[in-house]
Amino acid sequence: AQKVTQAQTEISVVEKEDVTLDCVYETRDTTYYLFWYKQPPSGELVFLIRRNSFDEQNEISGRYSWNFQKSTSSFNFTITASQVVDSAVYFCALTPPSNYGQNFVFGPGTRLSVLP
Amino acid sequence: GAGVSQSPRYKVAKRGQDVALRCDPISGHVSLFWYQQALGQGPEFLTYFQNEAQLDKSGLPSDRFFAERPEGSVSTLKIQRTQQEDSAVYLCASSPGTSGVPYEQYFGPGTRLTVT
Incomplete structure (x- = not known):
């Protein structure tokens, strides 16, 4: 069975602080994909990144960076110099590749509040 | 685009x-x-369509839930004899990919269902 854990339920930071959101996953598949999505107050989930299990390179996109460590089954997300607009719920998700369906498993989410 | x-x-x-x-x-x-x-x-998977074919309905919680996509475009999720535990936001997402590598999903704003 697949499972995604986001142990931090809520995080509050002051603007310009760096913040890391943790994601730990469980799967028996050798090939799988990990995602991060952002859900702002408007409600629509917004795609941030996809990573496959064979690519352990860290990735940076502007103020966002992701640290994938297969050895610890973690895919953590860091926001550098946070801004108020980063306030949202962030979800980590996992899925295997499949010819018969794509059953995405989402974590419970971390609510990030960035205070001015 | 829309x-x-x-x-x-x-x-x-x-x-x-x-x-x-x-x-x-x-x-x-x-x-x-x-x-x-x-x-x-976090969002919990209900069902997945590839064109008009429903390839995975393993997440539907009971036989009161039914989904269809008869022409491979618009989809309808029907809930019969609603119960209070059905109260939730129902999210729809689409992606350009089919089998194999899972693409990012584009989410709608959701329908908030309240059963009284």
Whole structure:
């Protein structure tokens, strides 16, 4: 069975602080994909990144960076110099590749509040 | 271009009523997903379509839930004899990918269902 854990339920930071959101996953598949999505107050989930299990390179996109460590089954997300607009719920998700369906498993989410 | 749209945005139903939730995916997107998101939780997978074929319905919580996508575009999620535990936000997502590598999903704004 697949499972995604986001142990931090809520995080509050002051603007310009760096913040890391943790994601730990469980799967028996050798090939799988990990995602991060952002859900702002408007409600629509917004795609941030996809990573496959064979690519352990860290990735940076502007103020966002992701640290994938297969050895610890973690895919953590860091926001550098946070801004108020980063306030949202962030979800980590996992899925295997499949010819018969794509059953995405989402974590419970971390609510990030960035205070001015 | 137009994103994923869902209607109605809000639905209040009395216990025992049937409801139908509509999803208009992004034009040309082959894959379509339905999720249920309870308050404060991550989205939970309900069902997946590839064109008009329902390839995975393992997440549907009971036989009161039924989804269809007869022409491979618009999809309807129907809930019969609604119960209070059905109260949630129902999210629809589409993606251009089919089998193999899972593409990012584009989410609609959701339909908030309240059963009284």
